[in-house]
Amino acid sequence: MSQNGVTAPMGYKAAGVHCGVKKQGKKDLALIYSEVEASAAGVFTRNKVKAAPVLLTLKNIAGGRAQAIVANSGNANACTGEVGMRDALRMAEVAAAELKLAPGMVVVASTGVIGVRLPIGEIEAGIRRAVGLLSRDGSRDAAEAILTTDTRTKEVVVDLKLGSSRVRIGGMAKGSGMIHPNMATMLSFLTTDAAIDPGILQEALRASVEKSFNMVTVDGDTSTNDMVVILANGLAGNPRITGPGRDFMEFQEALDEVTVQLARMIAGDGEGATKFVEVRVLGAPTAADARLAARAIASSNLVKTAVFGEDPNWGRIIAAAGYSGAEFDWEKVDIFIGNVKTAEGGAAVPFNEEEARNELRKHDIVLTIDLKSGDQTATAWTCDLTYDYVKINASYRS
């Protein structure tokens, strides 16, 4: 039995198949199913241009309930007009019919190229096949079926105790490249056997996304298809979480661990990436300022190419913080590349160039900027910008 993803919590099954959207037999259709109806919550793209599956899922989970998730990769079903909405509806209907649910109980998601109609016949056949393959071992296949330019599956599971009940939260994600500053689709599906009301679940998810996925994928710079959805089926039998309190805090903490781990995996699997970069902002006057600065640094092409070139060019870090919109006194700022202090009080300090380069030769790199203007912090994750990023994105559609 897989312990590594959405089927780790009680009562979930999953499957992933190749139905024919992608070439070369790659898996392109994922199905996740809860044996019982679940509380549901979602966070969606803020892009004005929303793909049909996003619009449909927004509607379907408005009541806070869902029982299945169907997602295809290889085609975003975005900018496909009325036929696109009919195709998204059809995905929900076919999954619902096979699983004996109401169509409104199905979350639908798509990722891939924009503006091309879905091969709906193939997808329908794929859904039927996936239903037959649903199992407690299907998490990895499903996680594979939502990938696009990702090089690896991304799955996480975290355990916690609520009262005397053991609760699990599992998750999968896809997302690569288009991380900063113009991301492609980020999808994440989370499952838990916790008993929790939809309203407070939505609150937990929104807070968690802010600290995790939004720190690799800037608000506003979102694709047409981004979606994070969580199902909570209550089978763990914990005392139902209905509002704030100790249980809620513990659930939030565990959920944050899942989403932050998935977010870090997304950053580390950026298109063409050779390095994983963590940007830490300390000493900001507000949390919002800290996030602004962290995201601006993490999304700077110049910072990202300097990391690729293993060049301790800290001037690009302070310049990015400077245009981020964050409030701080730049003449107080300290900057560290790994453990090497390169600037103090907003100005250069003598540092050992070779030591700084050594920090950048590592695979996992930490860039720290202490704004010295308060006590708030934020962390963002990114990768380096490489030749392969250009290569992958110059030819993605072909």
Next chain:
Amino acid sequence: MSQNGVTAPMGYKAAGVHCGVKKQGKKDLALIYSEVEASAAGVFTRNKVKAAPVLLTLKNIAGGRAQAIVANSGNANACTGEVGMRDALRMAEVAAAELKLAPGMVVVASTGVIGVRLPIGEIEAGIRRAVGLLSRDGSRDAAEAILTTDTRTKEVVVDLKLGSSRVRIGGMAKGSGMIHPNMATMLSFLTTDAAIDPGILQEALRASVEKSFNMVTVDGDTSTNDMVVILANGLAGNPRITGPGRDFMEFQEALDEVTVQLARMIAGDGEGATKFVEVRVLGAPTAADARLAARAIASSNLVKTAVFGEDPNWGRIIAAAGYSGAEFDWEKVDIFIGNVKTAEGGAAVPFNEEEARNELRKHDIVLTIDLKSGDQTATAWTCDLTYDYVKINASYRS
């Protein structure tokens, strides 16, 4: 006599020399001089982190008067602490002493690496040498001396008649790469022999920058050193422009022509660029919406790599407009790659893939998005994102 830049208007001389900031004998110090005191106006970086020369020049032209511009490349004199401000002051003092001006009459600018102290001795010697070389033919040398990763000089001159007087506006610029979304320094120095008051000159410059340099270099995403300065020495003898009116409108139009041409040259000389891209937004509800959409599309890494790959991936264009913050009804939008319509009413239309690719095989590419939500327009300029962009920026400091 050079007709091609800042020495084209009456009463201006220029020089450019190698003083030792850059390696390999490349010119790195520019001087521009007006024989008489001039009205002066400037538009500066909005980055919170401002280099010493920016802070000094802001102060020096606050009174609306200046007579000389001294600029070095190879070193930004940014994040250099108190010694950086002393060095910037020293540049003004030495130039002023040699030219027999008050130091407050000198505009100082720098561009290059951040956080390294200027070799002020070399710069002082360079300024003295440049003063001796000042000439009507020195415009090209000066334009060369402000370049960093630029591959060519950028100079423009435009003529107009004001009353019975022939007036000229000349300009030079440097800027490359860091164009969108995290630009490096953009410098532009403009000269005119028009007689115009500083207040209205400042208004004209600000309006002109908004339509030109700001359409290659997004507000907020500005470097520590960006600066556009104009001198107007009045030697053309036109009826002095003191406020709005026909003469002002004609001056504004000519100034816009100079700045737009320079902005286009900057975009075309982007680091590693192989193509020049013009993004036209039509049918926006407001000019601000049009600019937001145009800049988001022009700064999208995904749009820029698709152009490099000659891939007519119009979905990336509509997605960028969608997250730009511009108001529009995306289900009305038409998109054109060159003359090939690829989307209508926010959805794909059948188009000849080969024809669209042929549009992208050209060096000069036009991408048009008609928002169909009003009558306002905007144009932005950019270049493709290539392997060489990564190469140049991975090793810029070394």
